[in-house]
Amino acid sequence: MFRTISILICSALISACSSLPDSLSTTNENVLTDYQQWVDAPVDQENEVRLGGIIANVTNLENQTRIEVVNMPINSVGKPSLHSEPTGRYVGYYNGYLESMSFAKGRLVTLLGVSDGEEQGKVDDFDMTFKVMNIKGFHLWRIEETVIVNDIESHFSPCYGLYCRGSRGLPSKGKVIQEVK
Secondary structure, three states, rough: OHHHHHHHHHHHHHHHHOOOOHHHHOOOOOEEOOHHHHHHHHOOOOOEEEEEEEEEEEEEEEEEEEEEEEEEOOOOOOOOOOOOOOEEEEEEEOOOOOOOOOOOOOEEEEEEEEEEEEEEEEEEEEEEEEEEEEEEEEEEEEEEEEEEEEEEHHHHOOOOOEEEEEEOOOOEEEEEEEEEO
């Protein structure tokens, strides 16, 4: 019985870590999740779109919030990839106020919305055409860093004293792993 309960709890935890957030879910099976497919779609076509990336700018207007996003490919659960190059920019409009400190420049976000044409704008002095979506849902992501230390010394000559780490001159190496959560 304990084993069955443990398996159920582990299954629930694993599935919770790898599912699309409710705010990004839709009943539409044909939602566009590829930026280039959206850009290539006819301007007057009202596609449902789910895209993610890095927030470049947030502007609170009178009745809505404008979010400019640098597109990054997303995975099946909507997380933007940290290991991909940006593929363009787009704009989303949210009806209502969004706190600009929460939606700060550099945060990772995924937006769900309906395609709503294009608008002209600038990135610095460069003129650009942005695809536009009306936002129905969003999810802000955070980056968690984990440090993994590969201590050579501890594998070959374990030390149990308080001051023995590094005393034999063997280097400790490690790396930082970044994950979107």
